[in-house]
Amino acid sequence: MNIRILLVLFLLFLLKFDILDSTHQTKKGNKFWEPCFEEEENFAHCSSSDKTCAKDDHFKLVRLPGMRTGHVSWLELEKGRKYKLITRAMRPLLFEIPSFLSDEECDHIISLAKKIGLYPSVISRDQFRKEELEKAMQEADSNATLDAKDSVAQDFNTWDIDKDGFIDNLEVNSSFNGFVLSANPKFNVINNFQMSLSLGKVSSTLFRQWNLKKALSYMAYLKKSSAQHSFRFSDQAWLRQDRTADHVLRRLHERIIKLTKLPRKIIQGSEDMQVVRYQAFGHYHAHFDSGLELNTPCCHQNPSLRPPQCRICRFITILYYLNDVEQGGETAFPVADNFTVKWKDLENAEAVEYNLSINCHAANLVIPPKKGTAIMWYNNFIDADSGLLGKLDRNSLHGGCDVIKGEKWIANNWLTAPTENSKYLKSSYDVGFSD
Ligand SMILES: *[C@@H]1O[C@H](CO)[C@@H](O)[C@H](O)[C@H]1NC(C)=O
Numbered sequence: 001m002n003i004r005i006l007l008v009l010f011l012l013f014l015l016k017f018d019i020l021d022s023t024h025q026t027k028k029g030n031k032f033w034e035p036c037f038e039e040e041e042n043f044a045h046c047s048s049s050d051k052t053c054a055k056d057d058h059f060k061l062v063r064l065p066g067m068r069t070g071h072v073s074w075l076e077l078e079k080g081r082k083y084k085l086i087t088r089a090m091r092p093l094l095f096e097i098p099s100f101l102s103d104e105e106c107d108h109i110i111s112l113a114k115k116i117g118l119y120p121s122v123i124s125r126d127q128f129r130k131e132e133l134e135k136a137m138q139e140a141d142s143n144a145t146l147d148a149k150d151s152v153a154q155d156f157n158t159w160d161i162d163k164d165g166f167i168d169n170l171e172v173n174s175s176f177n178g179f180v181l182s183a184n185p186k187f188n189v190i191n192n193f194q195m196s197l198s199l200g201k202v203s204s205t206l207f208r209q210w211n212l213k214k215a216l217s218y219m220a221y222l223k224k225s226s227a228q229h230s231f232r233f234s235d236q237a238w239l240r241q242d243r244t245a246d247h248v249l250r251r252l253h254e255r256i257i258k259l260t261k262l263p264r265k266i267i268q269g270s271e272d273m274q275v276v277r278y279q280a281f282g283h284y285h286a287h288f289d290s291g292l293e294l295n296t297p298c299c300h301q302n303p304s305l306r307p308p309q310c311r312i313c314r315f316i317t318i319l320y321y322l323n324d325v326e327q328g329g330e331t332a333f334p335v336a337d338n339f340t341v342k343w344k345d346l347e348n349a350e351a352v353e354y355n356l357s358i359n360c361h362a363a364n365l366v367i368p369p370k371k372g373t374a375i376m377w378y379n380n381f382i383d384a385d386s387g388l389l390g391k392l393d394r395n396s397l398h399g400g401c402d403v404i405k406g407e408k409w410i411a412n413n414w415l416t417a418p419t420e421n422s423k424y425l426k427s428s429y430d431v432g433f434s435d
C-alpha cells in the first residue's frame, strides 16, 4: 500500500481517539477526577482512577430548572416511581420533594445513627466560649473584685429565696432570670463549680468563701451554652457514604444522581451524611451551608485545612425530614426570594434575623417537618466561565426553628463541588462507591 495513504489513515486514527489533544496532559498528583462525562451523562464509566476519558471541559455543573415559585414537575427517579418536585423559591433555587424517602428508609437512617451514637453538635463558637471562660476564671483568681453591676450578688439573701439558710441549684437558677437549668448534669452549677460540700447546697459560711466573680463567669458561660441561648443546639452522627455504606444509602445515592443530574463523581465525593437530632428547645439559628469567601481553597479537597483557611464548598444541600414533629422544628429561610435585602443590615452577627427563636415565622419561606420529605436547594451559583462552583447565593440563609414539642430528626447530604481553580483536586471523601 502507498505509504502516503498509510500516513493519512494513521493521522485519522490519532484524531479520532483524541490522542493529539494536549488537554490530556492533566496536572500530576491528586486529581479531582478523570473527566469522563458528557454534560448530560450521569452514569459515567470512570470508576478506575487511571483511566483517561474525554476532554475535561465537558464537565459542568447543572441546576434543575425551577421555572417559578409554585411550579410542579414530576421526575422518574426509580423505575416506575415518580417523584413530585415543587419549586418553593427561586432564590435560593429550592425544591420540596414529598415522600422522597419511604418511612422505612427514614427509620433505617435513624437507627443507623443511633447505632453509631450521637454527640453534641459543637461549632467553633462553643470552643471559643470555653476559652473565654478559662480566661475569665484566671482573671477572677487574680482580681476577685466584682463589677459594680454585679454587686447585688454579694448579698446572700438575694440568692437564698426560700430563706432556709442554703442556696440550692433551683435558687441559683431563679436568681439569674432567664437562665433555665435543665436536668442535664452539665447545668448543675453548684456541683460543677465545686461549691458544694454537702447535698449540693451552699451555706452562708461557704458562700463567703466563694470567688463570686468566678461563679458569675461560670454561670454566664452556662447560660450561653444552654439550649435557649446557644446558636445551635442538637446532637449529630455522621454516616459514611462510600463503599462501606449499607444498601439503603447506596440506593439513595442512585436516586440523588438521577435527581440532581450531576455526575456520579460529585455524589461519590460528597460529605458523609449528617444525621441530626433536635430535642426540646433544639434549633440551629440562621446560617449558610457554603462559604462566602472566594479565592480560598475548598475544605473538602484540603482535609488538612480548617475554616477560615479553607472554605466550605457545598453546591447543594439536601435536607431530609426523618420524622414528624409534634410542634415546631420548621426549616426557615429568612430572606428567600427577597430581592431587596440590605446585606449591610445582616452584617451584625447578633441581628435578630438570625435568631430563629424570635424570627422563625417572620421568615419568607418556612417549611414544616414532614417525615420523608426532602428539601433540596442550591447554595452556590454556577460560575459562568468555568461551569463550576460559583458565588454563594446569600438568599440561601436558613436554619432550624425551635422544637417546641417532641423531637426532630433530620439528615443532610451536602454535595460538594470543585471550583475552576480546583477541578483537578480529588475530594477527600471520594474513596469510591464500589471496590
Ligand atoms: C479588678 O476588677 C474590677 C472590676 O472589674 C475593676 O474595676 C478593677 O479595676 C480591677 N482591678 C485591677 C487591679 O485590675
Ligand SMILES: *[C@@H]1O[C@H](CO)[C@@H](O)[C@H](O)[C@H]1NC(C)=O
Pocket (backbone or CB within 6 Å): 170, 173, 174, 176, 177, 178, 179, 180, 181, 182
Ligand atoms: C429557672 O428559672 C426560670 C426563670 O427564672 C424558670 O422559668 C425555670 O422554670 C427555672 N428552672 C428550673 C429547673 O427551676
Ligand SMILES: *[C@@H]1O[C@H](CO)[C@@H](O)[C@H](O)[C@H]1NC(C)=O
Pocket (backbone or CB within 6 Å): 228, 229, 230, 231, 285, 355, 357, 358
Ligand atoms: C434568641 O432570642 C431568644 C429570645 O429572645 C434569647 O433568649 C436568646 O438568647 C437569643 N439567642 C441568641 C443566640 O442570641
Ligand SMILES: *[C@@H]1O[C@H](CO)[C@@H](O)[C@H](O)[C@H]1NC(C)=O
Pocket (backbone or CB within 6 Å): 335, 338, 339, 340, 341, 342, 343, 345, 364
Ligand atoms: C427583605 O429584607 C429586608 C431586610 O434587609 C426587609 O426589610 C424587607 O422587608 C424584606 N422584603 C421582603 C419582601 O421580604
